[in-house]
Amino acid sequence: GNSVTQMEGPVTLSEEAFLTINCTYTATGYPSLFWYVQYPGEGLQLLLKATKADDKGSNKGFEATYRKETTSFHLEKGSVQVSDSAVYFCALSVPGSDYKLSFGAGTTVTVRA
Amino acid sequence: DTGVSQDPRHKITKRGQNVTFRCDPISEHNRLYWYRQTLGQGPEFLTYFQNEAQLEKSRLLSDRFSAERPKGSFSTLEIQRTEQGDSAMYLCASSLAKDSGNTIYFGEGSWLTVV
Numbered sequence: 001g002n003s004v005t006q007m008e009g010p011v012t013l014s015e016e017a018f019l020t021i022n023c024t025y026t027a028t029g030y031p032s033l034f035w036y037v038q039y040p041g042e043g044l045q046l047l048l049k050a051t052k053a054d055d056k057g058s059n060k061g062f063e064a065t066y067r068k069e070t071t072s073f074h075l076e077k078g079s080v081q082v083s084d085s086a087v088y089f090c091a092l093s094v095p096g097s098d099y100k101l102s103f104g105a106g107t108t109v110t111v112r113a
Numbered sequence: 114d115t116g117v118s119q120d121p122r123h124k125i126t127k128r129g130q131n132v133t134f135r136c137d138p139i140s141e142h143n144r145l146y147w148y149r150q151t152l153g154q155g156p157e158f159l160t161y162f163q164n165e166a167q168l169e170k171s172r173l174l175s176d177r178f179s180a181e182r183p184k185g186s187f188s189t190l191e192i193q194r195t196e197q198g199d200s201a202m203y204l205c206a207s208s209l210a211k212d213s214g215n216t217i218y219f220g221e222g223s224w225l226t227v228v
Contacts, residue, residue, distance in 0.1 A: 046218065099168075099208075
């Protein structure tokens with residue numbers, strides 16, 4: 001089956017620190033990979049995506065590279081801000097079932113001033 | 114605001130009562146989805162519509178759950194005879210499926226608490 005494993009949280013950082021959230025996946029076929037973010041009291045927002053190997057998705061200073069050889073899609077940001085405090089979800093979809101996202105359990109990130 | 118909107122945002126109901134949630138997708142999106150999210154977990158797929166046709170339902174969607182999208186625009190999710198285990202956030206999402214990909218956009222969710 002299809003599944004996503006995320007680094008467990010919570011993660012607490014100071015402002016301007018480097019953030020990495022690990023994500024690995026198992027999938028039948030060639031998946032598309034996504035990072036969604038959920039700010040307190042809000043719904044999910046698409047942060048970035050990648051659809052093929054070695055693609056790099058980027059948005060708002062966040063980056064993730066699709067690594068087929070290690071089945072990974074780790075999220076990174078070089079300098080976090082308090083406003084980055086949120087829950088981050090890694091997800092995938094597979095061809096033929098692109099309507100169905102499989103999510104990881106989420107990683108809670110808290111950034112302190 | 115042209116995002117996915119859901120109503121109500123919060124609902125508290127007594128066990129055994131029926132509840133209905135409404136979702137208005139992004140205009141012109143042909144696909145509409147329902148997901149469920151419990152505390153500390155990622156969202157889980159429940160069902161999806163392509164226009165007005167309901168094309169897949171998850172095993173999570175018991176007989177007490179019914180979703181409709183009568184005119185291919187808004188959708189409703191009804192839960193009959195609610196149970197405490199139904200307490201969760203119900204997320205609606207929509208997308209415009211095309212050859213170049215299918216990016217799914219989520220609403221803010223409807224929180225259900227069954228007491």
